[in-house]
Structure formats: structure tokens, C-alpha cells
Amino acid sequence: MRGILRQVRGRLALAVALQAAGALAGVVPFIAVARIAVHLTDGSPALGEELWPLVTLACLSGLAALLLGSAAGLVSHLADNDLQLALRRRLAGHTGRLPLGWITSKGAGEIKRAVQDDVHALHTLVAHTLLDVTAVLTAPLLALAYLFTLDWRLALLSALPLALGAYLFSRAMAGAAARMAEYGAALGRISSAAVEFSNGIAVVKTFGRSRQVHERFLAATDGFSDFFTSWVRTTLVTSTAALLVVSPAVVLLLLVVVGAVFVTGGWTSAADLVPFVLLGPAVAAPMGVVGPRIQQIRAGQAAATRISALLDTPLLPSSATPAVPRGSRVSMREVSFSYDGRTDVLSGIDLDLEPGTVTALVGPSGSGKSTLAALLPRFHDVTAGAVTIGGADVRDIPAADLYRHVGFVLQDVRLLRASVADNIRLGRPSAGDDQVERAARAAQIHDRITELPAGYATEVTTGVSFSGGERQRLSIARALLADAPVLVLDEATAYADPYCEALIQDALSTLAAGRTLLVIAHRLATVRHADRIVVLDGGRIVEQGNHVDLLAAEGRYARLWRAQEAAQAGTTSTVHDSPAASPERTSR
Incomplete structure (x- = not known):
């Protein structure tokens, strides 16, 4: 703080x-x-x-x-x-x-x-x-x-409600820190259950599971109600008593009654009692508002702690001897990486990406594909080994230079609250309108943009929505305009329907021309024509080669290929056999 x-x-x-x-x-x-x-x-x-x-x-x-x-x-x-x-x-x-x-x-x-x-x-x-x-x-x-x-005697009497209120309030607040943590956790469970229910309502209704999800939401709210009721019940008497003893009416009544005894007993005059009647209630007043103030102080301290934690997060180290890439050849030597410093997610990776070639990373879920690709644009630093671009270690390349040499198109495309044109020129702010339009045409998204109310000047997120495939094509236009010689593509067609996928593939063909491409692929059919396919398993390279050679080797890639073909054939068969999809059955 x-x-x-x-x-x-x-x-x-x-x-x-x-x-x-x-x-x-x-x-x-x-x-x-x-x-x-x-x-x-x-x-x-x-x-x-x-x-x-x-x-x-x-x-x-x-x-x-x-x-x-x-x-x-x-x-x-x-x-x-x-x-x-x-x-x-x-x-x-x-x-x-x-x-x-x-x-x-x-x-x-x-x-x-x-x-x-x-x-x-x-x-x-x-x-x-x-x-x-x-x-x-x-x-x-x-x-x-x-x-x-x-009068010291009446002054002590004025201070008595304050002391009693402080004691009762401390009793009521005993264990409040743990209770507040539990309170936040209970609210978090309600929030999670509500989000789960609202986001998945279409799916759970389709499969008849809405009651189960609804019951989880009810269980979360009932749990919160039970916890909060128990907390209130244990503190209700003491907290109410604390507020009562410091209330102006009670303090005034106490001073008037005892003061009257003093006056009738000749221990003080009626005139001397007036200051106590006027000022006595103000002495105990702080205890009536101390609760909300303590909550505000705790909230401020918690906010300051979170801000400090974010500001204390280690920065990406910068090199004392900056280097500039000479060319677009990518080389990885003895690369290992660990998220926690104990367990290696990648181990002993040796890989070269030649200029003008497409290298695909494939493998089962959790094999390390996305992690390996993330090392190239320096989303993380390697634990051991080195990643170089044009002979320069990525750790020695200043961030601005690195992102002029490495572009990426990710599955989850983020668009800023800005015009469509500004979203496209994000990697090259100085680009003119004609350059933005050429990039959009090459990315097969120009026609969709011209349909918007203000065309390229339309602000994203203000009543304008783009599908997943359209977002991908906007991201490709952004990468085309940035003109980075090395590109990382993370399953760029993941959210596209067949029509959009064809448009995206056309855009990617334009994007790939003359560049060094590293592609993460989950569907092997999308990378069968890649210059080289690298198969990862357990954080290690287990195979590499082209599609034909890997199939002939009858190794891990061949098994993955056959499994995906079988799954695709099963899906197609199910669709063709369904009554709704069969032309013959529909005609009958």
C-alpha cells in the first residue's frame, strides 16, 4: 500500500x-x-x-x-x-x-x-x-x-458507550478476514454456475441436461444462503448491540438519566449538564460508521495488493547487446521449455525452418505444438537452448524489431474497438487506405467490409459482428499488411465453415508466398502439402518429413492420419444415414 x-x-x-x-x-x-x-x-x-x-x-x-x-x-x-x-x-x-x-x-x-x-x-x-x-x-x-x-465523572460516562461499542464490535468482527474470503468464494461459485448455465443453455437443453446444470446453480445459491445466514446469525446479537450502545438516543438517555441524578444530588448544576447533552453523543459517534470504513480500507488494501502483484510480475528481459536478424531462416537448437521450472514441456528440440518453406507442427493434444510455436515470436523464453531468426537469438532482438520480422495468425483473433481499417493496419500504422484495401482483397475479406454501414470506417463492436472465419481473414489481412518475413499460423481455419475455409485457404496461399511459415495443425488434411511435417509427442520430435514419406514410414503420423480418416468417414456416414439428411427418405 x-x-x-x-x-x-x-x-x-x-x-x-x-x-x-x-x-x-x-x-x-x-x-x-x-x-x-x-x-x-x-x-x-x-x-x-x-x-x-x-x-x-x-x-x-x-x-x-x-x-x-x-x-x-x-x-x-x-x-x-x-x-x-x-x-x-x-x-x-x-x-x-x-x-x-x-x-x-x-x-x-x-x-x-x-x-x-x-x-x-x-x-x-x-x-x-x-x-x-x-x-x-x-x-x-x-x-x-x-x-x-x-466534569471528569460525566466525561467518563460519555466515553463508556464508545468503549463498550468498540468491545462489542471487535467481538462481532472476530474471524472476519476468513469469513470475507469464504464470502468471495461463495459468490464466485454462484457466478461460475450462472455463466455455465447461461452460456451452455442451448447445449444442455438439446441433450436434456438443463435440470442438472440448473441444480448446480441452485446448489451454489443455496450454499451461499446457508453460509451467509450462519454468518449473520453468529454476529447479529453483538453487532446490533454495538450499534445500539453508541446510538445518539441511547447515549443521550444515559447522560440525561445519570445527569439528573447528579443534579438532584447536588454534584453538578443543570447548566453544567448542557455540554454533556450536546457533545456526549458525538463522542461515541465513530463506532456507528466504523464498519463501512473498515470494509473500504480492506477493499483498498486488497486492490493495492493486486496492483502491486501485477507491477511486480517479471518483465521480458531485454538484451544489453541488441541484435538484428539477417534473413528469415529460423533455427532451434537443443530447445527445452518448462512453465513451472520443474517439468519440461519441450525437450531437446532441433529444427530448421528455411525461407520460402512451410513447416507444419502436428501431434496429439498436449504434445507441445502451440508451446513450440510460441517460442518463435517470444511469447515465452526458452529454458535451455536457443531460437534464432536470421542468425540472431530472439532474446537479443528488440521487441519492435522482432514483431517486424515475425507475424502470427492465431485461432482466437482479437479485434480492437476501432475502425476496421485501423484493425487491419495495426501492424503497420502508417499504411495508407489503398494499401489496407489491397491487403483486405488479398485476404478475401474486402467484399464483407464493403457491406458494412461505413465500410472500412465502421467501428468494430458497435453493432457490427464478424464470424470466426471473417475474423481470421481480418487477421490475415493484418499480417499481409505488416509484411513480416516469418509467420506463425495456429490452426487458422479452426472456426470456419467449408465456404469460409476455402476463402481462408486462398488468403493463406497469398500470405505464404515467399515467407517462412510455421503452421500448427490439428487437422492433418490441411497441411498434407506442406514442405515438411514435424510430428511432436510428449514434447519431443518423433518424426519429420513430407506427407508421402511419413505415411510410408508407418509411424506416429500414419496412425494419426488413419485415425482422422476413420473419424471423418464415420461422421460422413452418420450424416448420410440420418433421416433428415437423406434425400430418398425425405422424398418419401
Whole structure:
């Protein structure tokens, strides 16, 4: 927390000092009114001479309290503004230098939460809570100090509800940290169950499983209800008692009853009781609002912790001796990689990708295809060995130069909230409109763009949606315009229907011309014409060659090929045999 607030600490200290002074000034009118009441009841002969200075003091103190409180709020809000701007800039700059593999594994949600939600959560703490806490602590202290100068016995009585309320509240909050963690987990289970039910409703209804998923949602909500009811039940008595004993009505009743005993017993005068009646309830007032303030402080601390954790995430190391690739030949030597530093996902990879060739990575799920391809654009750094492009180690190539040499088309295409043209020119911002259009035509997406309300100027995500295949073609247009000599393609036709797949294949043929291509393929038929097919299994290269040679070798590739052919034949047979799909049965 201190590290996050370091840059505004001085201004926050000033705001707290102003708020404290304002809170103290705000108590003075009550003291002045109490003194006026004393003078009105003691029969002083020079009443006007004594009252007007007190009236003036009350008015000036009230005005000072207003001005000082406003100044404190202004200073804290300006500090909060600067803090939010600086934090968002730091987070944006830091995440921009994080390994892309870390970002893709964590997802955008964690970054969004830190940049938007957590930074916003600090606003309440910095701009409001600190000042509120200062006010509710400072004013009662001055009031209590003044009451002790009048009658220590009644002053102790005024402090009794505060002490009792603090004790009861501490009992009610015992174990709150663990309970809050359980509370968040219970809400998370409800959220997950709700998302599962809403996202999968079509599928679960189709297969008659909606009741099962619905029951999981009900179980999550019932679990939360049981937990929350149990928590409330265990704290209800003590928390209610804590609020009651510090409530103004109860404090006032206590002071009036005991004060009446003091007055009738001759231990104090009725006039001396007036300050306690006016200021006594204010002494215990902080306990009535301490709960929400503690929650706000905890929320701010949790947000600061998450922001700090993101800012402490190790950056992608940069080399002290930058290198520039000379050519587009890719070489991997004795490459090993581990996500956790203990278990190797890849081991002993030796592979060369020649300029102008297509190399396909195939293998069963979990064999390391995507991980190996991710090393080329440096989504991760190798654990051992080296990956070079044009003779330069990718770890020595500055990021800007690396991404001018390596482009990638991934399965999950992300489009920015910007115009279609700006999404295409993302890798080459200086490209003109005619260059953007040529890239879109080559990617077989120009006709779809011209159908949009504003053509290339149409903003993505504002009422305009693209199918998975269309997104892939936009991504290919982006890669074409960037004109990187080395490309990584991760199953670029994964989300396409047969018509879109044909368009994408045409676009990919244009994209591949003269470039060094590394293709991740799950469907072997899409890469049967590749110059070389590399078969991975268990993080190692077990076979490599062209399609014909690998089939003749009767190894791992041949078994995968036959398994996919059999699966495809079974699917086709099922479709042809279904009544809905058979022309003969339909005609009958």
C-alpha cells in the first residue's frame, strides 16, 4: 500500500491535516452553544457582552470547518486524479513489456481488473475514506477533552458507550478476514454456475441436461444462503448491540438519566449538564460508521495488493547487446521449455525452418505444438537452448524489431474497438487506405467490409459482428499488411465453415508466398502439402518429413492420419444415414 501511494503521500498528509483542522473547528460551535446555554441559565448580569463573542466564535468556526473540509476534499481528489493517471500509465507500460505468453495464460480479465476496477477501488480509499476516518476520530477527541475539563465523572460516562461499542464490535468482527474470503468464494461459485448455465443453455437443453446444470446453480445459491445466514446469525446479537450502545438516543438517555441524578444530588448544576447533552453523543459517534470504513480500507488494501502483484510480475528481459536478424531462416537448437521450472514441456528440440518453406507442427493434444510455436515470436523464453531468426537469438532482438520480422495468425483473433481499417493496419500504422484495401482483397475479406454501414470506417463492436472465419481473414489481412518475413499460423481455419475455409485457404496461399511459415495443425488434411511435417509427442520430435514419406514410414503420423480418416468417414456416414439428411427418405 505504501509503495502504491508513495507519489501522493505528501498531498494526502496535507489533506488529512486540513480535514483534522476542519473537524476540530466543527466541534467549536457546539462548545460555544454549550457555553451560551450556561450563561443563559446562570443569570449573568452582563449577558450580551458574554454571548456575542461566543456567537461570533461559533459562526466563524462553522465557516472555517466548511472551508477546511472543502479544501481537504479538493486536495485529496486532485491527488487521487494524479494517482489514477500515474497507476494506469504504469500498468499500461508494464503490461506492454510482459511476456505475451503470460498475458494469454492469465487472460485480459486480470489486467482489466487491475487497470480499471482496482485503480477505481483506490479512489474511495484515497479521496474519501481517509478523510472520513480523520473526521470521525478527531472531532470526538476534542469533544471528550473539553468534557473532561468540566466534569471528569460525566466525561467518563460519555466515553463508556464508545468503549463498550468498540468491545462489542471487535467481538462481532472476530474471524472476519476468513469469513470475507469464504464470502468471495461463495459468490464466485454462484457466478461460475450462472455463466455455465447461461452460456451452455442451448447445449444442455438439446441433450436434456438443463435440470442438472440448473441444480448446480441452485446448489451454489443455496450454499451461499446457508453460509451467509450462519454468518449473520453468529454476529447479529453483538453487532446490533454495538450499534445500539453508541446510538445518539441511547447515549443521550444515559447522560440525561445519570445527569439528573447528579443534579438532584447536588454534584453538578443543570447548566453544567448542557455540554454533556450536546457533545456526549458525538463522542461515541465513530463506532456507528466504523464498519463501512473498515470494509473500504480492506477493499483498498486488497486492490493495492493486486496492483502491486501485477507491477511486480517479471518483465521480458531485454538484451544489453541488441541484435538484428539477417534473413528469415529460423533455427532451434537443443530447445527445452518448462512453465513451472520443474517439468519440461519441450525437450531437446532441433529444427530448421528455411525461407520460402512451410513447416507444419502436428501431434496429439498436449504434445507441445502451440508451446513450440510460441517460442518463435517470444511469447515465452526458452529454458535451455536457443531460437534464432536470421542468425540472431530472439532474446537479443528488440521487441519492435522482432514483431517486424515475425507475424502470427492465431485461432482466437482479437479485434480492437476501432475502425476496421485501423484493425487491419495495426501492424503497420502508417499504411495508407489503398494499401489496407489491397491487403483486405488479398485476404478475401474486402467484399464483407464493403457491406458494412461505413465500410472500412465502421467501428468494430458497435453493432457490427464478424464470424470466426471473417475474423481470421481480418487477421490475415493484418499480417499481409505488416509484411513480416516469418509467420506463425495456429490452426487458422479452426472456426470456419467449408465456404469460409476455402476463402481462408486462398488468403493463406497469398500470405505464404515467399515467407517462412510455421503452421500448427490439428487437422492433418490441411497441411498434407506442406514442405515438411514435424510430428511432436510428449514434447519431443518423433518424426519429420513430407506427407508421402511419413505415411510410408508407418509411424506416429500414419496412425494419426488413419485415425482422422476413420473419424471423418464415420461422421460422413452418420450424416448420410440420418433421416433428415437423406434425400430418398425425405422424398418419401
